[in-house]
Amino acid sequence: MQVTVSVNGEERAREIEPRLLLVHFLRDVLGLTGTHWGCDTSNCGTCVVLMDGRPVKSCTVLAASAAGHEITTVEGLERDGVLDPVQQGFHEEHGLQCGFCTPGMMLTARALLDENPNPSEAEIREAISGQICRCTGYATIVRSIRWAAEHPAAAGAAAETAGEAAP
Amino acid sequence: MSTTEERPIGFGRLKRKEDARFIRGQGRYVDDVQLPGMLHGAVLRSPYAHARIVSIDVSAAQQHPKVHAVLTGRDLDGLGLAWMPTLSMDTQAVLATDKVRFQGQEVAFVIADDRYAARDALELIDVDYEPLPVVVNARRALDADAPVIRDDLEGKADNRIFDWEAGDRAATDAVFARADVVVSEEMLYPRVHPAPMETCGAVADYDAVEGSLTLWSTTQAPHAHRTLFALVARLPEQKIRVIAPDIGGGFGNKVGIYPGYVCAVVGSIVTGRPVKWMEDRSENLMATSFARDYVMRGSIAATRDGRILAVRVDVIADHGAFNATAQPTKYPAGFFHVFTGSYELEAAHCAVTGVYTNKAPGGVAYACSFRVTEAVYLVERMVDLLARELDADPAQLRLANLIRPDRFPYEAKTGWVYDSGDYETALRKALEMAGYEQLRAEQAERRERGELMGIGLGFFTEAVGAGPRKHMDILGLGMADAAELRVHPTGKAQLGISVQTQGQGHETTFAQIVAQELGIPPEDVEVVHGDTDRTPFGLGTYGSRSTPVSGAAAAVVARKVRDKARVVASAMLEVSADDLEWERGRWFVRGDPDQGATIQEIAMAAHGTVELPKGVEAGLDSETVYDPPNLTFPFGAYLCVVDVDPGTGKVTVRRFVAVDDCGTRINPIIIEGQVHGGLADGVGMALMELIAFDEDGNCLGGSLMDYLIPTALEVPDWETGFTVTPSPHHPIGAKGIGESATVGSPPAIVNAVVDALRPYGVRHVDMPCTPSRVWEAMQGRGAPPQ
Numbered sequence: 001m002q003v004t005v006s007v008n009g010e011e012r013a014r015e016i017e018p019r020l021l022l023v024h025f026l027r028d029v030l031g032l033t034g035t036h037w038g039c040d041t042s043n044c045g046t047c048v049v050l051m052d053g054r055p056v057k058s059c060t061v062l063a064a065s066a067a068g069h070e071i072t073t074v075e076g077l078e079r080d081g082v083l084d085p086v087q088q089g090f091h092e093e094h095g096l097q098c099g100f101c102t103p104g105m106m107l108t109a110r111a112l113l114d115e116n117p118n119p120s121e122a123e124i125r126e127a128i129s130g131q132i133c134r135c136t137g138y139a140t141i142v143r144s145i146r147w148a149a150e151h152p153a154a155a156g157a158a159a160e161t162a163g164e165a166a167p
Numbered sequence: 168m169s170t171t172e173e174r175p176i177g178f179g180r181l182k183r184k185e186d187a188r189f190i191r192g193q194g195r196y197v198d199d200v201q202l203p204g205m206l207h208g209a210v211l212r213s214p215y216a217h218a219r220i221v222s223i224d225v226s227a228a229q230q231h232p233k234v235h236a237v238l239t240g241r242d243l244d245g246l247g248l249a250w251m252p253t254l255s256m257d258t259q260a261v262l263a264t265d266k267v268r269f270q271g272q273e274v275a276f277v278i279a280d281d282r283y284a285a286r287d288a289l290e291l292i293d294v295d296y297e298p299l300p301v302v303v304n305a306r307r308a309l310d311a312d313a314p315v316i317r318d319d320l321e322g323k324a325d326n327r328i329f330d331w332e333a334g335d336r337a338a339t340d341a342v343f344a345r346a347d348v349v350v351s352e353e354m355l356y357p358r359v360h361p362a363p364m365e366t367c368g369a370v371a372d373y374d375a376v377e378g379s380l381t382l383w384s385t386t387q388a389p390h391a392h393r394t395l396f397a398l399v400a401r402l403p404e405q406k407i408r409v410i411a412p413d414i415g416g417g418f419g420n421k422v423g424i425y426p427g428y429v430c431a432v433v434g435s436i437v438t439g440r441p442v443k444w445m446e447d448r449s450e451n452l453m454a455t456s457f458a459r460d461y462v463m464r465g466s467i468a469a470t471r472d473g474r475i476l477a478v479r480v481d482v483i484a485d486h487g488a489f490n491a492t493a494q495p496t497k498y499p500a501g502f503f504h505v506f507t508g509s510y511e512l513e514a515a516h517c518a519v520t521g522v523y524t525n526k527a528p529g530g531v532a533y534a535c536s537f538r539v540t541e542a543v544y545l546v547e548r549m550v551d552l553l554a555r556e557l558d559a560d561p562a563q564l565r566l567a568n569l570i571r572p573d574r575f576p577y578e579a580k581t582g583w584v585y586d587s588g589d590y591e592t593a594l595r596k597a598l599e600m601a602g603y604e605q606l607r608a609e610q611a612e613r614r615e616r617g618e619l620m621g622i623g624l625g626f627f628t629e630a631v632g633a634g635p636r637k638h639m640d641i642l643g644l645g646m647a648d649a650a651e652l653r654v655h656p657t658g659k660a661q662l663g664i665s666v667q668t669q670g671q672g673h674e675t676t677f678a679q680i681v682a683q684e685l686g687i688p689p690e691d692v693e694v695v696h697g698d699t700d701r702t703p704f705g706l707g708t709y710g711s712r713s714t715p716v717s718g719a720a721a722a723v724v725a726r727k728v729r730d731k732a733r734v735v736a737s738a739m740l741e742v743s744a745d746d747l748e749w750e751r752g753r754w755f756v757r758g759d760p761d762q763g764a765t766i767q768e769i770a771m772a773a774h775g776t777v778e779l780p781k782g783v784e785a786g787l788d789s790e791t792v793y794d795p796p797n798l799t800f801p802f803g804a805y806l807c808v809v810d811v812d813p814g815t816g817k818v819t820v821r822r823f824v825a826v827d828d829c830g831t832r833i834n835p836i837i838i839e840g841q842v843h844g845g846l847a848d849g850v851g852m853a854l855m856e857l858i859a860f861d862e863d864g865n866c867l868g869g870s871l872m873d874y875l876i877p878t879a880l881e882v883p884d885w886e887t888g889f890t891v892t893p894s895p896h897h898p899i900g901a902k903g904i905g906e907s908a909t910v911g912s913p914p915a916i917v918n919a920v921v922d923a924l925r926p927y928g929v930r931h932v933d934m935p936c937t938p939s940r941v942w943e944a945m946q947g948r949g950a951p952p953q
Contacts, residue, residue, distance in 0.1 A: 017283065024282070033199035034192020036415070038364045039448035043871035046364055074192030087190040091182060094836050097844065098670030099189030100196065100364040100415030125879040132871070134364050134416045135670045137843030138879040 003067045007032065008076030016063055022056075023047040025063035026073060034074035034103045038132075045131025048104030049073050055108045057130075074103035077110065085148040086110050095144030097135035104131055109145040118149055176751065177683025180836045184690070185674045194413040198445045200370045200383045206235055208434050208444040209285035210427055211275040211292050212454065213267035216303070216525040216864020217314065218296035220266055220274070227291040228277055233284035235438050237292070238276040238430060240264035248433060250319075251399050254423055254641055255499070257328075257490035258319075259528060261426040266299065268316055268488035269527050270866050271453035276430040278442055301525045301864040302326070305462050305485040308522040316488055316523040328490050328521035333504035333581045339516035342477040346468035350552045355933045356541045358460040358485070358526070358858040359851075360452050360868070361533040362876060363669070365415020367455055368445035371431040375439060379406040384428055386411045387421045387667050388707025391644055393699045395424055400432060411697040417669035418848075418909075419532030422493040422709045423456050453869040456493070456529030457858055460485035461503075461541045467549040473559050475568045477514040480506055480545055484521045484530065491528035493709065494537050495639035495646065501531055501538030502630050504581040508546035509590050509628045509802060510568045515580040525864045533852075534845060534909035536631050537710050543627040547914035551624075551921065552930065560607075561624050561918070562598055566591060569626065576895070583630060585800040586902075587830070587892045594626060597804035597826040600888050606808060614926060619811035620821075623919025624804070627911035631903035632715025632799045641706065647794040648705030648712075650720035652728055654787040656774040658687060658767025662724075663695045665705020666717040671905060672837045673713065677721050679833055680899065684725030685766050686752025703790060711801075711903030714833065715894075720793035722898040727789040732769045735787070738779050739764050739772050799894045799902035803827040805915040811923040816942030818854055818920055820881070826888040827907055831900035835889075838904050843885050845908025851877045852909075853916035857935050 004013040007030060014029050026032045026049070035058060038046035047058040050072035077084040086109045089095065096102040105128055112119055112127040119127070124145045125138070133141060175181055188194050225237040240262035243249040250258045263274050275292050279285035300314040307313055308326040317323045343349055369384035380402055386392045389409040397404035414421060427444045434442035446455070462483040468476045484500060486492060494501045500519035507515045531537055550568075554561040569590040570577050577585040606622050613620045636645030651663035662681055666673065678692035695701050705717060729749065736754035737744035740762060747754045747763075755763025764772070773779075773787045808822040827842055855875040858868035868874040893900025913934065920936045921929060927945045 019283070027198075028201075028281070031201065032192070033195075036196070036365070037198070038366070038415075039871045041448065041870045041872045044364060044448070078191055083190065090190050091186040094183065094840050096186060096189050096670075097672070097840055098364065098416040099185075099194045099413060102189050103192050106190070121884070129878045129880045132364065132876050132878060134362065134418070134848075134876070135844045136840060137845075137847035137885060138882055139843055139884050140840060142879065142884070 001064060003064050005063065005066045005071055006069065007071045008073060018064055020063045022058040022061040022063045022066050026058060032073050032075050036100055036103065038100065045104045046101050048107050048131060050107050050111055053111060053114060055111045072107065074106060077106060084110060085151050086113065086145065088151070089144040089147035093140050093143040093147050095136065095141045101131060101133045105133065105141055109148060112145070113149055117152065176686060176688060177679055178833050181675055181679060181689060181834055182836065183672050183675045184678065185672065196365055196413050196415050197368045197370060197383050197385050202370065202372060202441040205370065205441040205443055206278050206280060206438060207282040207285045208276055208278050208431055208442050209282065209289055210273050210430065210450065211277065211289045212450065213263065213270060213272040213274050215267055215296050215298055216270045217299040217301045217316070218267050219299060220263055221295040221297050223275060224293040225275060228288040231279070231284065231288045231291060233280040234277060234288045236278045236434060238262060238433060243433065246433065248400065248429060251424065251429060252642070253489055253491035254493040255490045256496065256642065259489035259491055261429045265319060269525050270864050271450065271527060273426040276434065278434045278438055303524055303526055303860040303862065303864050305483045305522050305524060308524050316525060326523040328486055328523060329499045330520050331499045332516065332518040334516035335514055336516045339477050339479050339514040342514045343466065343468045343479065346476050347471040348469045348556055349466060350549065350556045351464065351466040352548065352552055352931055353464050354545065354548060354931060356459040356461040356463065356544055357934055358457050359533055359856045360457050360858050360874060361418035361420035362452060362874065363416030363418055363420050366446045366448060366451040367421060367425055367427065368443070369428045369431045370441055370443045371435040372441040373432065373435040380432060381408045381410065382432065383410045383412060385414055385421045387417045387669060387709050389667055389697060389699050390665055390704045391641060391706055392424060394644060399429065409699045411667050414667065414669040418534050419458065419709055420456055421669065423491055423529065425455055449870050452858065452874055453866045454527050456532040457527055458530065458533035458535055459541060460530065463541070463545050465545045465549045467553050469553055473557055473564055473567055475510050475512060475553065477512055478507060478546060478549060480517045482517065482519040484519055485524050485526065486521050486530050487524060487526040487528040489528040490521065492530040493641065494531045495633055495641060497638065498537065502536060503538040503542050505539055505579070505583050505628070505630045506542035506546050507579045507581055508543060509570060509626045511570050511574065512580050526860060534848060534906035536629055536906045536910055539630050540910045543910050544914045547625045548917065551918045555930065562603060565594060565624065565626055569594065584797060585628060586797055586894050586896055588800065588802055589890060589892045590626065590802060593802060593826045593828055593890045594804040596888055596890060597806050597824050600826065600886060601806045601822070601824040617813065619813050619923040621809045621811065621919035621923025623807045623915045623917065623922055625911050625915030625918060626804050627802060627907070629711065629801045629903065629907050629910055630798045631711035631801065631906065632795055633710055633712055634795050635797065636794045644706060646706045647792050648717040648720050649703035649790060649792045650717065650724040651703045651790040652681065652724040652788065654728055654770045656771050658770040659691045660687065661693045661695055662721060663702040664717050664721065665703055666708040666713040667697055668708065671713060671841065676833045676837055677718070680718055680721040681725045684722055685729060687766055711905040714901050715799045715897060715903045716793055716795050718901055719795065719898050720791055723793055724789050724791040727791060728787050731787050731789060732766055734780060734783055735769050735773045735777065736764045738777050739769065796896045799830065799897055801827065801829040801902040801904060801907050803907055803911050805911050807915040807919040809916065809919040809923055811920065811941060816938040816945060818936055818941060820850055820883050820916065822886065823883055824886045825908060826890065827904065828890045828892050829904040829907065830891065830893045830897065830902040832889065832891065833901060839887050841904050842887055842908045845906060846885050846912050847877050847882050848909040849912025849916060850882050853913045853934050853936060855881070855935050
């Protein structure tokens with residue numbers, strides 16, 4: 001079947017099997033491999049993307065049912081060479097180690113901050129509780145999201161201190 | 168050149184270099200590899216724990232329009248690949264030929280156009296099984312009438328893998344005979360699973376014309392895997408390139424070679440196209456390397472006034488259906504015999520019997536430091552049980568018995584030589600950070616009110632950084648690691664290392680080691696890893712060995728460069744090398760500091776036209792192989808505070824204080840991160856995680872619905888502290904840290920749970936201390952049998 005999904009602001013039309021999961025559509029069809037696949041029971045949350053601004057587990061959404069919706073993946077967080085404060089926060093506060101859960105965590109964080117710009121530690125923990133990180137023990141993820149809350153327009157310095165991708 | 172806390176030249180809180188790609192979703196994991204013409208493999212797995220294979224019919228699967236090939240054990244047998252050697256010198260079926268020996272065992276491999284079609288085709292394979300009696304209980308496996316699992320082994324008539332002992336049995340018996348107090352307890356360190364967020368997988372690309380194999384794989388040990396593939400698949404080693412791209416967590420799960428990797432390689436050879444195999448989570452939990460499964464009986468002997476005299480332990484080690492544990496050859500029980508822990512003893516003895524059961528193979532994984540985890544848990548539980556018996560405070564009992572600083576290097580009763588330690592200082596610091604006295608007072612008040620608050624202590628001594636080579640090898644490969652440092656004419660450097668990060672931040676910390684030694688900024692040092700074509704040989708990252716072994720190699724090779732730079736500088740400055748002095752980043756003339764050359768200037772000159780002394784070659788590049796003289800012995804003192812709900816038995820970890828000593832601290836940010844992660848593992852193991860089996864051998868922990876891993880809601884904000892006791896034999900004084908918290912935290916948590924349950928007279932609860940187990944223990948029924 002033919003689907004058209006808006007991903008990171010770009011309309012993407014593809015011929016797919018009706019059963020294709022959104023996570024595999026993003027990864028295998030569009031080549032957006034920043035979204036990961038970590039379990040088969042919708043428990044781990046490494047596949048979280050935003051659908052119309054709300055976090056969803058892309059392993060439990062059919063690509064077909066994403067048609068007509070706006071999907072944001074980790075690749076869509078950085079705008080015009082400027083990191084999202086959440087991305088910068090994860091770097092500042094060592095919110096990642098292996099990096100596998102990181103995209104999903106950052107997207108959930110982005111959705112949380114859009115709804116609640118100044119979340120408490122408890123609210124942050126609740127927000128990310130559908131996602132598993134095996135490396136960090138979560139404390140630095142919580143701090144990373146707090147950092148983003150405290151630096152809502154962090155931007156600028158971002159690309160410079162977080163590495164080589166500065167334009 | 169200035170160094171600040173924010174941007175240190177050498178050691179310090181440097182933010183990670185590798186974050187740049189990960190926060191942009193630009194990490195490249197094995198499943199991200201897409202090659203032209205690539206096919207996808209899927210494994211058919213056994214639904215039975217023990218069954219004879221009567222027949223396998225793959226004809227319908229082969230007819231599937233998207234299927235390119237179906238492999239069975241019989242096909243592999245024709246290639247001599249139906250069985251492969253394990254890391255413990257046993258054999259393991261790649262695809263089963265005669266029978267299946269655990270639920271989830273690999274039976275057939277389908278190669279199709281895409282991952283969905285490969286799964287579809289699995290459904291079309293018809294296997295006729297004849298079920299056999301199952302044994303999942305390690306004790307039962309030793310019964311004379313137990314079904315023999317490994318009848319493939321010539322003359323094998325039982326399920327015993329090995330009997331091994333360490334220490335002095337007679338001396339230990341003698342001490343126990345005269346001791347005032349002896350306490351014993353049975354405890355199970357249950358089967359758990361590392362479950363890294365990225366499962367295991369590989370992409371194999373065989374080039375028939377060149378006869379070469381490129382293998383992208385989730386491996387913690389790319390070089391060792393290359394050698395093993397050369398031996399197993401009989402491919403020339405120079406034609407094999409193993410690439411470990413970004414690895415999404417390992418924790419020991421990615422040390423072994425799994426049948427899926429071999430099938431992907433065979434699949435690529437058979438189809439002439441690249442083949443990707445990526446397991447799903449259930450396959451990861453059911454079939455790849457588990458951890459622990461140690462059935463232990465421990466005893467501790469002491470004087471009435473609280474001097475610990477001896478420890479004795481008997482273990483039945485459940486290794487599953489194949490002995491595939493990843494550990495040094497001479498240590499069938501890993502490093503379990505470091506169970507004398509952090510205490511000065513008169514005698515110690517352990518006996519370990521390894522057994523086969525109808526469960527997945529493995530055993531050494533999940534940040535266990537080759538089974539130091541089990542050892543620390545045992546001794547720390549025993550010390551708490553002794554404190555209870557003596558009605559002594561567990562902190563005071565530990566303080567009275569810890570090995571004193573002036574006893575290092577300390578030779579333990581089972582032969583280990585601990586390099587350095589100041590245990591009392593670490594424990595006192597943890598007690599102070601926690602406010603131990605106040606906590607005890609609070610506990611007393613709460614108990615008055617019927618509330619269940621527990622305070623648990625754990626002290627650990629880790630043993631990490633294998634070799635030395637002469638004592639430690641895996642399948643004959645000595646446990647050493649190389650480093651190769653290239654210094655380009657502009658003074659920028661590239662460090663090739665043989666160990667493999669899975670999130671530990673090697674690109675940052677190894678650059679810091681070189682920066683510290685050469686005085687150049689860490690951003691000028693590119694760390695190359697994860698590609699056997701671009702890095703020197705070494706045994707890889709597991710058992711917290713990166714810093715102790717490869718980190719040492721990085722320091723040594725940088726010092727070789729510095730020494731060479733001195734010779735070049737002497738030619739440049741036309742003075743004797745003996746008259747030169749080093750300050751960070753620069754050689755200068757003694758007594759005339761203005762006369763000197765920076766390492767960048769020296770690098771350019773070394774590649775330039777300066778006339779060098781006779782016999783000195785141009786350039787500064789250097790390499791080294793580091794063979795550690797001993798393990799390093801990091802240590803720490805942990806304190807956990809829990810609250811137990813008297814109505815439900817639910818345990819909440821309220822606080823966790825961790826004081827770690829890993830010697831010289833290269834990057835405290837990363838050290839703290841490693842500790843945090845290990846503490847969460849500890850909460851998981853102590854309270855939630857369990858791979859259980861029913862009596863038919865069905866795995867009851869085979870998905871993340873059943874295998875419960877802590878989320879942000881089950882763990883507290885960690886309180887970390889540190890002391891610094893450098894390793895005397897390590898070039899920069901550093902010790903490993905990656906597994907300390909996983910090793911050290913479970914006993915602190917269980918000690919806290921049992922402490923909370925003291926009003927109920929509970930003396931032990933086996934992990935995981937789930938609400939139902941805790942509640943049952945409170946009712947005096949104990950844990951249900953395993």
